[in-house]
Amino acid sequence: MLNFLLTDNQEKKLQKLLLDYKLARTKIEGWTSEKRQYVKKQSLISNIGASTRIENALLTDIEIEWIETTISKEPHQEYKNKEAYIKHKLSKDKVRSIEEVAGYRDSIRLVYDLFRDFNPLKIADIKGLHREMLKYYSEAHHYQGDFKKHSNSVIEVDLHSGKKRSVLKTADPGPITATAMRDLVSWYNKEIHSHPWPPAVAVEFVFRFLAIHPFQDGNGRLSRLLFQLALITHENSDFRNVAPLIAIDRTIEQTRSQYYTVLRRCSDGIFNPDPAGYHYHYFFDYMIEVLLNSLDNLQYYEQKFERFAALSDTALSILACFKEAPEQNLKTGDLIAITNIPRRTVAYTLNLLKQNSFLQKLGKGAGTRYKLIF
Numbered sequence: 001m002l003n004f005l006l007t008d009n010q011e012k013k014l015q016k017l018l019l020d021y022k023l024a025r026t027k028i029e030g031w032t033s034e035k036r037q038y039v040k041k042q043s044l045i046s047n048i049g050a051s052t053r054i055e056n057a058l059l060t061d062i063e064i065e066w067i068e069t070t071i072s073k074e075p076h077q078e079y080k081n082k083e084a085y086i087k088h089k090l091s092k093d094k095v096r097s098i099e100e101v102a103g104y105r106d107s108i109r110l111v112y113d114l115f116r117d118f119n120p121l122k123i124a125d126i127k128g129l130h131r132e133m134l135k136y137y138s139e140a141h142h143y144q145g146d147f148k149k150h151s152n153s154v155i156e157v158d159l160h161s162g163k164k165r166s167v168l169k170t171a172d173p174g175p176i177t178a179t180a181m182r183d184l185v186s187w188y189n190k191e192i193h194s195h196p197w198p199p200a201v202a203v204e205f206v207f208r209f210l211a212i213h214p215f216q217d218g219n220g221r222l223s224r225l226l227f228q229l230a231l232i233t234h235e236n237s238d239f240r241n242v243a244p245l246i247a248i249d250r251t252i253e254q255t256r257s258q259y260y261t262v263l264r265r266c267s268d269g270i271f272n273p274d275p276a277g278y279h280y281h282y283f284f285d286y287m288i289e290v291l292l293n294s295l296d297n298l299q300y301y302e303q304k305f306e307r308f309a310a311l312s313d314t315a316l317s318i319l320a321c322f323k324e325a326p327e328q329n330l331k332t333g334d335l336i337a338i339t340n341i342p343r344r345t346v347a348y349t350l351n352l353l354k355q356n357s358f359l360q361k362l363g364k365g366a367g368t369r370y371k372l373i374f
Contacts, residue, residue: 170213202230
């Protein structure tokens with residue numbers, strides 16, 4: 001059973017949540033395969049970008065889309081085969097972010113594609129996901145897939161000021177962490193299929209995981225993977241069809257400060273060996289709102305697909321120039337030189353792409369450049 005009681009209002013929220021996801025699933029089932037694959041790719045990229053940026057990675061969704069496209073051009077090529085090319089193409093200060101993005105990409109694909117292999121969930125599965133997530137980050141080789149050896153805490157960093165503040169003093173390494181994780185996984189396997197409200201189980205599961213913070217690094221990213229895994233594990237869950245298409249982590253990124261505040265309120269800033277000692281309601285209310293608001297992403301990506309499908313061959317050629325240069329802002333003259341398309345046609349197409357939210361215009365006059373929007 002849950003270690004907190006749902007209020008009547010929270011059960012009403014869950015009822016609305018399940019209804020909204022059922023409606024979303026029905027809508028998705030009416031889509032063409034092309035639209036579903038487009039939206040799924042957009043959501044995947046946004047999820048990867050958001051979850052890594054929450055932990056202070058630097059890559060934009062545009063850069064991640066370029067990486068994803070670069071790898072996908074040759075279906076049998078993995079990131080490792082293209083690693084040198086990708087790192088050369090992007091700024092040197094983004095090397096760690098590139099490695100984290102590549103690992104998170106592989107691990108979230110495992111969750112979506114092989115979720116049945118994680119049922120029942122095992123400690124080894126969680127360690128395996130952690131290893132997968134950090135496999136390209138060379139500095140993590142000595143601790144990836146292993147529980148922490150040193151104390152760690154959840155620290156929030158203000159991206160503008162650089163100031164840090166402690167959000168949570170986590171479980172001590174060693175037997176305390178190992179015991180807490182063993183108890184958590186055992187509890188989760190009993191509850192995820194038997195409890196009438198699987199999202200509530202997912203909320204408690206992930207908060208307890210964060211409070212333990214079992215790994216030296218990567219706990220935040222892994223917690224968001226585990227949350228989605230819990231949602232899609234339940235056999236009768238509409239989340240299984242909807243979650244991979246709605247970029248839940250994007251919504252968390254947009255409310256990042258609130259996310260950290262809620263974590264602290266739930267725990268009073270310290271790990272509790274008694275799982276009934278947390279104030280789960282704060283995290284529950286936050287995550288249910290995240291799930292509800294994430295459905296807006298589905299509409300956003302659907303509308304983007306419709307606009308994309310309506311583009312002319314000329315517009316697609318110009319758009320491709322931007323996608324091949326993820327860090328660059330291009331001028332009209334740059335595009336003329338690349339494509340040999342007449343200036344008037346380029347100018348008209350740039351305006352069309354701007355109106356349809358594919359490009360952003362920067363500057364005026366001769367200094368005008370255009371930037372790709374994800």
